[in-house]
Amino acid sequence: MQKPLALLFIGLFFGTGAGFLIAAANGVTLDGHDHDHNVVEIVAKMDHAHDHSKVSVLPQGTNAPTLKLVLHPDAVSGWNVELITTNFIFTPQNVNTTDIAGEGHAHIYVNGKKLARVYSRWTHIGALPSGTVELSATLNSNTHSALSVGDRLLNARTSIQVP
The missing domain is CATH 2.60.40.10 (Immunoglobulins)
Known part of the structure; x- marks a missing residue:
C-alpha cells in the first residue's frame, strides 16, 4: 500500500508541474477575474x-x-x-x-x-x-x-x- 500511495503523490506533483509549465509556455496566466469594471x-x-x-x-x-x-x-x-x-x-x-x-x-x-x-x-x-x-x-x-x-x-x- 505504501508504494501505490507514494506513486500517486509523485504523479500528482510532476503532473501539476508539467501542467503549469505548459500553461506558462502558452501565455496562460492565473490572474483571476477583474471585478472592477467601470x-x-x-x-x-x-x-x-x-x-x-x-x-x-x-x-x-x-x-x-x-x-x-x-x-x-x-x-x-x-x-x-x-x-x-x-x-x-x-x-x-x-x-x-x-x-x-x-x-x-x-x-x-x-x-x-x-x-x-x-x-x-x-x-x-x-x-x-x-x-x-x-x-x-x-x-x-x-x-x-x-x-x-x-x-x-x-x-x-x-x-x-x-x-
Missing part, C-alpha cells in the same frame, strides 16, 4: 438591437404595476440593485414573445445609458464612475416596450455620490 465604459461599447422607443400603456387602478429601485453597496465590489415591484412578474422565459399585461423584465441605466436587461428583483453591477451617478430602471414588456400606467412611465431612479 459600467459606463462597458455600456459605451454595447450595441442594443431592440427598438426601445415604443410604450405599452397599462390601465390605471389598484392592480397597476409599481416599481421602486434601491441600491445597496456590495461587500466585495460594485453594487447590488434591488427592484421592488407590485403587480408585476419577471418572466425571462417569455422575452421576445407576445406581450402579457403585468409581466416582462427590467432595463437598468447608468447616467441615461442602458447597462443591462434584468430578469429578477436583484442584479449586481460593477464599479461606478466617480462623482454624481444617476441609476434608473424601467419595467418593460416581453417585446421590450417600456411600460406605463396611464401617461406615467414605470420607472424609478436614484442618484448617488461615488467617491
Whole structure:
C-alpha cells in the first residue's frame, strides 16, 4: 500500500508541474477575474438591437404595476440593485414573445445609458464612475416596450455620490 500511495503523490506533483509549465509556455496566466469594471465604459461599447422607443400603456387602478429601485453597496465590489415591484412578474422565459399585461423584465441605466436587461428583483453591477451617478430602471414588456400606467412611465431612479 505504501508504494501505490507514494506513486500517486509523485504523479500528482510532476503532473501539476508539467501542467503549469505548459500553461506558462502558452501565455496562460492565473490572474483571476477583474471585478472592477467601470459600467459606463462597458455600456459605451454595447450595441442594443431592440427598438426601445415604443410604450405599452397599462390601465390605471389598484392592480397597476409599481416599481421602486434601491441600491445597496456590495461587500466585495460594485453594487447590488434591488427592484421592488407590485403587480408585476419577471418572466425571462417569455422575452421576445407576445406581450402579457403585468409581466416582462427590467432595463437598468447608468447616467441615461442602458447597462443591462434584468430578469429578477436583484442584479449586481460593477464599479461606478466617480462623482454624481444617476441609476434608473424601467419595467418593460416581453417585446421590450417600456411600460406605463396611464401617461406615467414605470420607472424609478436614484442618484448617488461615488467617491
